[in-house]
Each structure stands twice: as C-alpha cells, then as structure tokens.
Amino acid sequence: xxxxxxxxxxxxxxxxxxxxxxGQAKITPMNIKQRTLPNGLRVVSLQxxxxxxxSIHVWYNVGSKDDPQGRSGFAHMFEHMMxxxxxxxxxxxxxxxxxxxxxxxxxxxxxxxxxxxxxxxxNYLETLLWAExxxxxNLNVDEKTFSSERDVVKEEFRQRILANPYGxxxxxxxxxxxxxxxxxxxxxxxxxxxLQAATVADAESxxxxxxxxxxxxxxxxxxxxxxxxxxxxxxxxxxxxxNKMAIPRVTAVEPDRTAEKRYNETAxxxxxxxxxxxxxxxxxxxxxxxxxxxxxxxxxxxxxxxxYQELVYKQQIAQEAAFSADIRVDRGLLYFYAIAxxxxxxxxxxxxxxxxxxxxxxSPVTAKELAKAxxxxxxxxxxxxxQNDGKASAIERAIAYQGDANAVNxxxxxxxxxxxxxxxxxxxxxxxxxxxxxxxxxxxGDDESKK
Amino acid sequence: MKVKSKxxxxxxxxxxxxxxxxxxxxxxxxxxFTFYFVPVKAQEQPPKPxxxxxxxxxxxxxxxxxxGLTVATVERKNVPLVTIEILVxxxxxxxxxxxxxxxxxxxxxxxxxxKTRTASQxxxxxEFLGGSISAAAGWNNSVVQINVxxxxxxxxxxxxxxxVLNPSFKQEELDLLKTQSLDGLxxxxxxxxxxxxxxxSKYSFGEHPAGxxxxxxxxxxxxxxxxxxxxxxxxxxxxxxxxxxxxxVRANALAQKFFAKWKVPSTKSKILIGGSTVKxxxxxxxxxxxxFLVVDLPNSGQASVNYSKNIxxxxxxxxSEPQKCDTNEIYFPASALNSVLGGGYSSRLNQEIRIKRGLxxxxxxxxGWRSGKTxxxxxxxxxxxxxxxxxxxxxxxxxxxxxxxxxxxELNPRKLVLTGDFxxxxxxxxxxxxxxxxxxxxxxxxxxxNSFIPNVQSTSSAQIKAFAQNYLKGGNIxxxxxxxxxxxxxxxxxxNMKIEVIKAEDLDLSTDNLQxxx
Numbered sequence: 001x002x003x004x005x006x007x008x009x010x011x012x013x014x015x016x017x018x019x020x021x022x023g024q025a026k027i028t029p030m031n032i033k034q035r036t037l038p039n040g041l042r043v044v045s046l047q048x049x050x051x052x053x054x055s056i057h058v059w060y061n062v063g064s065k066d067d068p069q070g071r072s073g074f075a076h077m078f079e080h081m082m083x084x085x086x087x088x089x090x091x092x093x094x095x096x097x098x099x100x101x102x103x104x105x106x107x108x109x110x111x112x113x114x115x116x117x118x119x120x121x122x123n124y125l126e127t128l129l130w131a132e133x134x135x136x137x138n139l140n141v142d143e144k145t146f147s148s149e150r151d152v153v154k155e156e157f158r159q160r161i162l163a164n165p166y167g168x169x170x171x172x173x174x175x176x177x178x179x180x181x182x183x184x185x186x187x188x189x190x191x192x193x194x195l196q197a198a199t200v201a202d203a204e205s206x207x208x209x210x211x212x213x214x215x216x217x218x219x220x221x222x223x224x225x226x227x228x229x230x231x232x233x234x235x236x237x238x239x240x241x242x243n244k245m246a247i248p249r250v251t252a253v254e255p256d257r258t259a260e261k262r263y264n265e266t267a268x269x270x271x272x273x274x275x276x277x278x279x280x281x282x283x284x285x286x287x288x289x290x291x292x293x294x295x296x297x298x299x300x301x302x303x304x305x306x307x308y309q310e311l312v313y314k315q316q317i318a319q320e321a322a323f324s325a326d327i328r329v330d331r332g333l334l335y336f337y338a339i340a341x342x343x344x345x346x347x348x349x350x351x352x353x354x355x356x357x358x359x360x361x362x363s364p365v366t367a368k369e370l371a372k373a374x375x376x377x378x379x380x381x382x383x384x385x386x387q388n389d390g391k392a393s394a395i396e397r398a399i400a401y402q403g404d405a406n407a408v409n410x411x412x413x414x415x416x417x418x419x420x421x422x423x424x425x426x427x428x429x430x431x432x433x434x435x436x437x438x439x440x441x442x443x444x445g446d447d448e449s450k451k
Numbered sequence: 452m453k454v455k456s457k458x459x460x461x462x463x464x465x466x467x468x469x470x471x472x473x474x475x476x477x478x479x480x481x482x483x484f485t486f487y488f489v490p491v492k493a494q495e496q497p498p499k500p501x502x503x504x505x506x507x508x509x510x511x512x513x514x515x516x517x518x519g520l521t522v523a524t525v526e527r528k529n530v531p532l533v534t535i536e537i538l539v540x541x542x543x544x545x546x547x548x549x550x551x552x553x554x555x556x557x558x559x560x561x562x563x564x565x566k567t568r569t570a571s572q573x574x575x576x577x578e579f580l581g582g583s584i585s586a587a588a589g590w591n592n593s594v595v596q597i598n599v600x601x602x603x604x605x606x607x608x609x610x611x612x613x614x615v616l617n618p619s620f621k622q623e624e625l626d627l628l629k630t631q632s633l634d635g636l637x638x639x640x641x642x643x644x645x646x647x648x649x650x651x652s653k654y655s656f657g658e659h660p661a662g663x664x665x666x667x668x669x670x671x672x673x674x675x676x677x678x679x680x681x682x683x684x685x686x687x688x689x690x691x692x693x694x695x696x697x698x699x700v701r702a703n704a705l706a707q708k709f710f711a712k713w714k715v716p717s718t719k720s721k722i723l724i725g726g727s728t729v730k731x732x733x734x735x736x737x738x739x740x741x742x743f744l745v746v747d748l749p750n751s752g753q754a755s756v757n758y759s760k761n762i763x764x765x766x767x768x769x770x771s772e773p774q775k776c777d778t779n780e781i782y783f784p785a786s787a788l789n790s791v792l793g794g795g796y797s798s799r800l801n802q803e804i805r806i807k808r809g810l811x812x813x814x815x816x817x818x819g820w821r822s823g824k825t826x827x828x829x830x831x832x833x834x835x836x837x838x839x840x841x842x843x844x845x846x847x848x849x850x851x852x853x854x855x856x857x858x859x860x861e862l863n864p865r866k867l868v869l870t871g872d873f874x875x876x877x878x879x880x881x882x883x884x885x886x887x888x889x890x891x892x893x894x895x896x897x898x899x900x901n902s903f904i905p906n907v908q909s910t911s912s913a914q915i916k917a918f919a920q921n922y923l924k925g926g927n928i929x930x931x932x933x934x935x936x937x938x939x940x941x942x943x944x945x946x947n948m949k950i951e952v953i954k955a956e957d958l959d960l961s962t963d964n965l966q967x968x969x
Contacts (some may be wrong), residue, residue, distance in 0.1 A: 026531070050529055051878060052504035088494040092806065095797045097497065100864030102871025104796075119875070123500040130497045151809025155753070159812045159832050162752025165641045223504065268750035269641045272634065302583060303574035313571065316627060319634045342634055368579070375581030379600055382530050386879045 027381055029409045030391060033226065039242040040214025043233055044395055044405045046221040048388060053103075054125050054222030055388040057117040058132045059396050062210035064111050064188030065250050065330075071198050073153070073190015076109035078206050080149045082116060083107075087138035089131065091145060097124065097131055111184055112329040113400045119389050122223035126232050132218070133236035136211055141203045150195055157189055166339065168267040169274055169441045177263050178278045178333055178437050182254035212243040217405075219395050222388040254280060254331050260436045266444020272319070273346040273442040277353055278335040279435045284327050284401035288429070290414040291422040292325045292334065297373035298365055298423070299323040299336075299356070304372070306360070307336075311352050317344040321353070329401060334430055346440040361427045364420045377415055506874055511887060511897040512699035516706060518715050519687030523897065524702040525694045525883050531601045533695040534880040535608065537615050538888045539593040540690075541683035543661035544821065548961065552663020553671055554588035556628060557679045561586045561595060563624040565617040568610075570624055577610050584610065590661050590821060592892040593683070598881060601696035604705060612709035615684065620673050632668050643748055643755035643931040644832055646955065650746055653960045655759035655927045656826045657731065664960050686713045690891045695880035731761040731824060736925025739850055743948050744927065745941070747934035748955040754838035754932025758845050759828040762922045766820035767893045776822075776894040783910045784918040785818050785825070790865040791857050791915070792816045792848060793829055795872075798865070799848050800829060810837050810844075822893065827923065835936035839944045842928055849926075852919040856912045870904045931955070 032046045067074045084091045098105040103120035116135075120128055161167035172187050179185035218237065220229060257280060282288050299306050300322040303313075311321035321338040336357070338349040384390035398407035514522045546553040562584055563570040577584045582599030595615060599607040639645040652660045659667070691710060693702040767776035793800040793816025800814040814831035829849075833841045857865075876882035877900075890897050930937070934952060941950065959967040 052506050053875075088496075092797065096864075099795055099797050099868055101500075102867040102874070104871070121500075121503055121871075123503040126498045127500055134495075134497075148807070148809040152805055152812060155805075155810065155833060156812040158753045158834055163643055163832060164752070165638065167752070269748075269752075271637045271641050302578040304571065304578040308574075309571060312631075313627070316630070319631055319638075339638075341630065342637070372575075372579045372581075375600075376578060377581075379532070379581035379583075379598070382532050382600065383598070383879075386530050386532065387875075 027378065027385075027412055030395070032395065032405055032408070034405055035230075037213065037234070037238050039238065039240055040212075041237050041240070042217040042399075043237075044217060044219045044399070045224075045226070045229060046391060046395070047224060047226055047229075048221060048391070049223045051388070052122050052223050053119055053388060054122040054128075054220060054224055055117065055119045055392040056125070056128050056132065057115055057219040057392045057396055058136070059217045059219060059399060060114045060116075060211060061215045061247075063113045064109055064186070065183040066210065066248075067183065067186060067188075067190070068202060068206065070194060071190075071202060072186040072194040073157075073188065074194075074198055074202060074206065075114060076188055076190065077150060077153045077195060077198060078203055079107050079109045079114050079116075080153060081141055081146065081203055082135055082139065084145045084149070085140045085142075086134050087140065088134055089138075094118070094131060094135075097127055109188055110400075111188060111332075115396060117389065117392065125220070125224050125229070129218075129232050130236045133240060136213065136216065136237070137240045139207055139211070141200050141207070143200055146200050146203060150198065153190075154192055154195055157192060157195070160189060165267070165270045166274060166441070169265065169276065169439070170337075173263070173265050173439055173441070174276055174278070174333070174335070177261075177265075177439055178280075178335075179254055182252050182330055183250055184254070184328065184330070184332070208243075209245065209248065212247075213237060213240050214242060215247055217396075217399055219392050219399075219405075221392040221395070250330070256280070257435045257437070260433055260438070262438045262440075264440045264442075266442055268443065268445075270441065270443040272340040272342065273344070273349070273440065274337065274339045275346040275349045275353070275441070276335055276337040276439045277350065278333045278437045278439070279430050279432075281325065281327055281332045281334045281430065283331050284329050285403070288422075288426045289325075289327055290411075291418045291426040292327070292430075293377070294370065294373045294415065294418045295360065295365075295423050295427055296323055296325040297376050298369050299360065301373060301376050306356055307338075307353070310356055311338055311349070315352060317341055317348050317352060321349070327401065346442065350438060350440070357427070357431055361424065361431065364424050367420065370418070370420055370423070374416060374418075378412065381412060508901050509877065509883065511900065512702075513897065514699070514703050514706070516686065516711055518711065518713055519685075520706070520710055520713060521690045521891070522703055522706040522710075523690055523692045523887055523891070524697065524699040525692075525887060526696075526698050527694060527880065527883060528696050531696045532598065532880050533601045533604060533607075533693060533697050534596060534598050534884040535604075535611055536594055536596040536692040536694075536884045536888060537611065538690045538692060538891055539684050540591075540688050540892055540894075542588045542592045543590045543659070545683055546659075546679070548659040549667055550671055550675055551659035551661070551667040552632065553667075553675055553679050554593055554683075555662055556625075556632065556668070556671055557676045557683075558586040558588040558593045558595065559628055559632075560620055560625060560676055561614045561618045563628060564619045564621050565613045566619055567617070568613060573610060573614060577607065580606055582607055584614070586614070588661070590658075590819070592888065594888065596881075596884065604697065604701075608705050608709045612713075616710075616713055618680065620676050620680075622673055625671075625673050625676065629668055629671070632663065633665060636662065636665060636668070640955070640958075641748075643751050643753055644830065646746060646748065647755040647757045647830065647929050647931045648828070650744070650931070650958070650960070650965070651757060651759040651826075651828060651927070651929055654742070654744060654929065654965065655828075656761050658826075659960065666959070666961055681716065685716055686710070687715065690888070692884050692887050692891075694883040694887065731763040739846055739924050739926075740928055740948065741925045742927040743945070743950045744929045745934050745950055745952045746929065746931040746955050746958065747952060748931055749933055749935070751835065751931070751933045753832040754835045754841075754930055754937065755830065755832050756838055756841045756845060757828055757830050757929045757931075758849060758926050759826065759929065760923060760926030762818075762825040762827055763823075764922075765823040765825050767822050767895065769823045775896055778893075778895060778899065781825075781918055781922070782820070783906050784914040785827075785922075786869060787862065787866060787907065787910045788852065788857075788915045788918060789816055789818055790869050791862065792852060795865075795868045797868075799851075800831065800845065803844050803848060804831055804833070804841060808844075810834075810841055814841075814845075820893075827926070835933045836940075838930050838932055838937040839940040842930065842941075843944060846928075849919075849923055852916070853923060856916050859912065862912055862915070866907050866910070869907050873903055873907075 098118045105118035107116040161171045307321040311318040318338040326333040336353040580603040586595040804814040816829040819826035
C-alpha cells in the first residue's frame with residue numbers, strides 16, 4: 001500500500017511537471033497542393049502513399065440554408081438524388097464503383113455545404129474522378145426515382161425525428177426557435193409537408209444553379225502520383241463548361257437578440273424532461289472561435305468536464321449535460337443542454353446550467369483545465385488523421401469554415417495560443433441574458449409531430 | 452444541426468465493419484469491373500482501374516507474463532497514438548438472468564474509483580493526458596480501453612493497471628451507476644429499434660439482454676460485483692493488447708512493470724460460459740416463421756421490423772485454453788451470406804426495402820457470434836403503415852437464400868465489401884485492437900488475421916446456400932410499433948399466423964410469457 005502511494009505521488013509530480021511541456025505535441029503539417037482549373041474548380045490534394053487507398057471528396061458550396069422557399073429539407077433531399085442516374089451512369093453506379101470493389105461512399109448535407117466522398121483502392125482513382133465529374137454535369141432526375149427517394153428521406157425524417165424521443169428537440173425546435181431571420185431557422189432535415197411539395201422541376205433548377213465547377217472543391221488524399229492525378233483532373237473536370245449564371249447567396253443576417261425568449265415544447269414518448277439554452281455565436285471566421293472551442297472542451301469534453309462533474313456526477317440531476325459550440329459560416333449557436341434524471345425537472349437543469357455559466361464567467365478557468373483541453377483537442381486531431389478520409393475531412397472543414405485549405409495547418413496553433421483570459425472574455429461577451437433562448441421539452445399529449 | 456448522411460444503417464447492423472480502409476483484393480476487382488460495365492447504348496465508359504497495390508497485414512507479437520497474462524503487441528507507426536486494452540474473456544455470457552447486466556456494471560465500476568483514486572480523479576488524470584478510458588462488457592468479453600498519445604504511455608498504464616487491479620466498488624458509486632443505467636434503459640425502451648433487440652434476446656435467443664433489465668439492475672449488489680470481478684478478472688483469463696506507435700520491447704516492459712503484480716487467485720475460479728442461455732435445438736426447420744410477436748408501442752414514430760433466428764453453432768465451439776479453438780466451418784459462409792443479405796448499403800434487404808421501394812432509411816442483418824451458438828437477426832425501421840409489407844419483404848429475402856444460389860456476379864462484390872471493411876478496420880489503432888481482441892476472446896490464433904481474406908475469397912455459393920437451408924429458417928418475427936396502425940394490414944397479409952401481442956408497458960423479460968404478473 002505504502003509503495004503504491006509513493007508511486008502515485010511521483011506520478012502526480014510527473015503530471016505537474018508535464019504541465020509546462022504540454023501543448024508541444026507534434027502534429028505533422030499536411031503538405032497540401034492547391035490549384036484552380038480555368039472553369040473555376042478548385043483542387044486540393046495531399047499525397048500519402050502509406051496505404052494503398054485514396055479518399056476523394058467533392059465539396060459543394062450549397063447547404064440546407066440554400067433550401068428554396070417553401071422547400072425546407074430540399075438540399076438534403078437533392079443530395080440523395082446525386083446517387084441516381086446520369087447520362088453515362090445507371091442509378092447507384094457509385095456503389096458499383098466503390099462498395100463493389102471494397103471501398104465505400106457517402107454524402108452529408110450541412111447547413112452551409114454538401115460533401116460527397118468515397119474511399120477506394122488507389123488503383124480506382126481515375127475511375128472515381130471520371131464518375132464525380134460525370135455527376136457534376138450530367139445528372140438525370142426523373143419523376144419515378146424522385147418520388148421513391150423522397151419516401152426514403154421521409155423515412156429518414158421519421159427515424160431521426162419521430163422515432164427518437166429527443167429528435168424533435170434537437171432536429172426541429174433547436175433551429176426553429178433559435179433563429180428569427182436567417183435561413184438556419186429551417187431545420188436541414190425539413191418536414192414531411194415541404195418534402196412532399198418538392199418537384200422534379202425544383203431539382204433541375206437547383207442542380208443548374210449550384211452544382212458547377214466554380215461552386216465546388218475537389219479534395220483528394222492518399223496513394224497517387226501527383227502528375228498523373230493532375231492530368232486526370234484536367235481531363236475529366238477540365239472539360240466541364242464554366243457556368244455564367246450568378247450563384248445566389250444567402251445575405252440575410254440574423255439580428256442581435258434583444259430579450260430572453262422562453263418556449264415549452266412537447267412530444268410523445270419523451271421519458272425525461274430536457275432543456276436547451278441557446279445563444280447566438282459569432283461566425284466561423286471570427287477570432288473568438290478558438291477560445292469558444294476551448295471553452296466547449298472545458299465545459300463538456302469527457303467525464304472530467306465541468307458539466308458532467310457538476311450536473312451528472314455531483315448533483316445527479318441529469319443523465320446527460322453538455323455544451324456545444326455549433327459554429328457555422330454565418331452566426332451559429334452556442335448552446336447548453338441537459339436531459340433530466342428520473343424525477344428531476346427542466347427548471348432544475350436550467351438553474352444548474354446557468355450557475356455553471358456564471359461560474360466560468362466570473363472566475364477564470366485554471367491553468368490545468370486549459371492545458372487539459374488543449375491536450376484533448378490535439379489527441380482528437382491525431383485520431384482524425386489516422387486515415388486518409390479523416391485528413392480530407394479536416395481540409396474540407398478548413399475550406400468550408402475559414403475559406404482557406406491552409407487553415408488546416410494553422411488551426412492547432414490558434415488553439416494553443418488561447419489564454420485563460422481569452423476564455424473568460426468570450427464567455428462574458430456572448431452569454432448575455434438578452435442573447436438567450438430557453439427551450440424546455442417534455443412528454444405531452446398533443447401529437448403535432450405525427451402528421 | 453449537423454450531418455444528414457445518405458446511408459446510415461440500422462444500429463449494430465454491420466458485422467465486421469466500422470469505417471476504415473482496405474486491402475483490396477485485386478483479382479476480383481478486375482472480374483467485377485467487366486461485369487458491371489455492360490454498356491447501355493453508346494455511352495461513355497468509365498476509365499478502367501490501374502494495377503492494384505496490396506496492403507500488409509500487421510504482425511502480432513505475443514508474450515506471456517509469469518502470472519499467465521498474455522501480452523499482444525501490434526506496431527503501426529503512422530500517427531503517435533497507442534490503444535491499450537485489457538480484454539477479459541468473460542462478459543454477459545458469464546452472468547445469470549436474474550443478475551443480467553452484472554458484467555457490464557462490473558466493468559463500468561472499474562473506472563469509478565480505486566483504493567487511491569476517486570472516480571473524478573481517474574477521469575481527470577486520463578483526460579489531462581489528452582486520452583480517454585472506456586470500460587464495458589458485451590456478451591463475450593469485458594474490455595477496458597485507453598487511447599492516448601504515445602509519449603504519455605507510462606502515465607496511462609499507471610491508470611489502466613490501477614483500475615483493473617485495485618477497484619474499490621464504493622456503494623455510492625454503484626448507486627449512481629445503477630440510476631444512470633436505469634435511466635438510460637428507460638430512454639432506450641422508448642425507441643422501437645432498441646426495444647426489438649431487447650425483446651429478441653429472450654424471445655428468440657433464449658438469453659437475457661446484456662445491458663440488463665430494470666428488475667435485474669435493481670438487484671445487483673456491490674458484493675455481486677466484487678465476486679464477479681474476483682472470479683473473472685484473472686491474469687490467465689485476460690489479454691493485454693497494445694496497438695499503434697509502440698514496439699513489442701517497450702510494450703512488454705510496460706506490461707511487466709504494471710501487470711506482473713496481478714495476483715493469480717489461489718483457487719482457480721470457475722468461469723461460467725453460457726449463463727442462463729437456452730441452447731438451441733439442432734434441427735433444420737421446415738417452416739419459415741416459427742413465432743410472430745408484436746410489441747405495441749403507441750405513438751411510436753416508426754415500427755421496427757426484425758427477424759431473428761437462434762443458431763446452434765458458434766464462431767467456435769465451447770472451448771478454453773490451453774487448447775486453442777478453431778473457427779467453425781459456418782463462419783465464412785455465414786459472413787458472406789450476411790454481406791449478400793444485409794451487410795452494407797447494396798445488400799439485398801437495403802435494395803428491396805430502401806432503394807427500390809423507399810420504405811425505410813436502411814435495412815440490414817447481423818450475426819451475433821458466441822461460443823457454441825450464434826444470434827442471427829435482420830432489422831429495419833419503417834412507417835407504421837408499412838410494417839406488414841416490410842415483414843413480407845424480409846421473409847421473401849430469407850426464403851430466396853434458401854431456394855436459390857447466389858450468382859458469382861453478385862457474390863464477388865459482396866466478398867470485396869467484407870475484405871475491404873476488414874482492411875480499413877486495421878488502419879486505426881482502435882480498430883486493430885478490436886480485431887485482435889475478438890480473436891483472443893474466442894481463443895483463436897491471431898494468425899486468423901492473415902487467413903481472413905483468403906477464407907472469404909474461397910467461400911462458395913454452394914456453401915452459402917447449404918448454410919441458409921440448414922440454419923436460417925424457423926426464426927421469429929418481432930414488430931415493435933403502433934399496433935393500431937398496422938393491425939388490420941397484418942391480419943390481412945398473414946391470415947394463418949398466430950400473432951402474439953404484448954403492450955410495451957407490460958413487458959417483463961424475467962417471466963416466461965414476457966409479461967408482468969397482473
């Protein structure tokens with residue numbers, strides 16, 4: 001026993017000494033290459049021949065915020081259509097070219113952008129470049145496929161939003177009640193009525209408007225030869241004509257909030273009350289973002305985080321308590337949320353969450369908390385970079401949120417530079433009473449969600 | 452809100468899969484390509500692939516400490532990360548129905564305090580290193596896993612060995628954990644997909660749910676946990692696995708330093724294998740559906756439709772060290788069949804239910820491998836209105852596998868799905884640790900890492916059909932959803948089937964008829 005204790009105190013000492021050494025962990029910079037084709041397509045590549053695979057992403061600067069009027073959920077539903085037939089490909093051909101040769105493919109629609117990606121054995125790179133170029137310009141949309149795929153998206157809505165007890169809260173009310181003006185107020189998954197209203201003509205005009213080389217970035221990471229990759233890119237993407245139509249952009253600006261707003265919402269089959277407290281965030285290029293990400297980790301990163309320790313572990317009023325910096329291209333959200341333990345109420349959760357807010361505003365976080373958050377973020381970065389696809393995703397986020405692929409190599413330094421004072425400053429700046437929306441959520445008899 | 456991805460599959464529906472990269476097997480790739488590009492009119496053809504490169508399967512270096520603990524190391528140096536895992540070859544299979552959830556609570560309690568560290572200190576110390584620690588039990592094994600940067604190994608090992616060797620099992624920690632587990636269960640039991648698997652564990656597989664039931668969780672005491680720990684967490688029943696940026700010399704030195712002190716109990720404990728499991732009968736069934744159950748969950752946002760069949764052969768037979776087990780002959784035909792039927796996006800179930808008919812966001816199938824038995828199931832969620840139609844579609848696909856051979860043209864790409872996913876799993880330190888741990892858990896040789904791909908490749912269509920005929924029929928249908936919506940359609944489509952109906956609120960897995968005593 002004695003011996004063990006001695007060892008423990010030595011460990012504590014080692015940890016203490018390590019404090020200064022922390023933040024020095026090496027993350028190898030990515031040696032990315034960038035160029036732009038005459039038709040406006042940007043190309044970013046990172047050669048890494050350590051495994052015989054390649055990750056291909058095509059990023060389009062169109063997201064749920066660009067859903068047409070009265071067509072909430074459209075950008076996402078359109079993303080599903082991009083796997084259907086083109087002039088030279090049958091429906092689901094992408095699965096033949098990826099899954100059938102041992103790879104995979106997928107796509108995601110975010111508020112601000114849409115990405116299509118696949119990982120394949122590297123000898124299939126040319127094939128996939130051809131196929132991605134093909135669906136950038138030659139997509140067919142027919143009535144039958146459109147209507148069947150709409151049914152899939154409606155099932156996706158039912159699975160995510162209706163079958164999950166907290167689906168309505170996080171997938172509908174969060175955005176609907178947090179924004180008044182910006183199209184972020186329309187949830188990306190849409191709703192059953194507006195999905196039903198969408199037409200093939202909508203799809204055709206959406207495709208023409210947004211799916212074009214000057215609104216896209218091709219990102220390729222993995223096992224290839226640079227000269228050969230460039231030649232293939234020129235061959236298949238270079239022949240796509242430039243589109244002269246102006247690209248419509250969201251210009252709406254979410255105004256500052258002027259007073260706290262409160263909502264009580266219900267859904268069937270909700271086992272425990274929950275609360276979400278949102279604040280408007282700065283946009284993704286704002287210099288306060290790294291400090292907010294550090295604050296997010298201190299508040300909610302792991303079981304040693306403040307919210308877990310206080311609400312879940314000590315007070316035992318929540319089974320889950322967290323904070324999210326939901327940073328978007330335009331002003332996004334900073335939100336606290338908690339799901340109650342048996343017998344506890346949304347009011348109790350709100351009170352404790354706000355107490356933690358005041359605590360981090362009023363007294364500085366400790367040097368140890370700051371160092372811990374930085375270490376957690378570095379490890380997370382390393383984990384993401386174990387595979388080619390993770391590296392491609394990191395590059396993609398840099399493009400989407402900072403408008404610059406090179407940001408992938410400078411982000412870590414920005415996190416490292418965050419100080420205790422920075423954390424306190426941003427927590428005071430954004431988390432004001434006037435900037436607050438509180439949504440309480442519990443089981444209710446009315447069943448509005450199930451139309 | 453975040454991502455909406457095109458193809459998210461039903462929970463736990465992929466057998467060998469996560470995300471990662473592959474190991475592409477060239478030969479089939481070529482065959483395939485020519486097959487799928489049958490020209491349609493005078494269209495432009497996609498360029499053909501160039502010559503493939505192959506990837507290496509990493510080597511496992513094994514050593515045994517004098518206390519019987521096996522140490523396995525797989526070096527992989529692409530990023531400075533290491534996964535360290537203690538695998539204990541006992542899990543929910545080693546607990547009884549009335550204490551269902553004991554193995555998982557025991558594992559979870561390890562990180563909730565030791566003789567010298569509180570729960571908060573354990574979380575604080577590992578997270579200060581930038582790492583994370585997880586501890587949980589599945590049916591077969593219990594696993595404590597740490598993922599950390601390779602320059603923090605010593606500190607991480609100190610925490611890992613402390614939680615495994617010196618847990619304190621404090622009553623107040625157990626009380627909190629039980630409350631959390633019960634709340635989590637209450638939440639999950641409101642979800643049709645979870646509820647269907649939960650019921651199937653007893654109704655179809657003769658087991659108990661590995662995470663426990665409200666009743667069983669309430670009954671578990673600190674003494675039960677201490678006993679389970681003593682009986683099962685012994686050096687000779689465990690493996691210490693290192694994967695990632697670490698070589699075997701360093702790994703073995705760390706193992707020696709931190710785990711040589713793990714004491715061998717004076718009396719060899721009796722480890723229960725099979726728990727309360729009812730062993731399935733060994734006979735092939737003539738009827739496709741044996742029993743049909745509806746769990747009525749009013750206002751459910753969707754219906755979950757599942758088919759489940761208890762199979763009397765496992766990944767391995769019941770066996771234990773020192774003699775190593777062999778993978779059962781059904782493993783590769785079953786895995787290939789799963790890939791055809793419900794593993795991956797283009798499998799038959801997803802083709803028929805999602806892609807062709809738009810009835811679901813995803814449909815899939817899974818083999819839950821055990822020693823001596825296997826749980827086969829399919830799962831999908833659909834709107835309540837189409838539940839009965841989806842049952843028909845699922846049954847048609849199962850029947851088809853027992854009647855018709857899978858063509859080579861269909862089978863070859865499905866094999867590549869298996870081998871591709873396998874290769875990608877080996878690309879991350881966590882994926883590698885899982886794969887190596889799975890083999891140890893079944894007392895299998897780690898050489899199976901090297902034989903997996905050739906074994907998949909040599910599986911024939913005839914083997915798959917024979918497997919389907921012998922093992923797939925005679926399972927149960929379970930629907931969890933809003934019965935009032937699909938009751939009439941179900942009666943119309945299955946006029947001769949006896950349909951049992953249980954209200955979700957009356958469910959009790961500890962009784963024979965699955966219902967609370969009235």
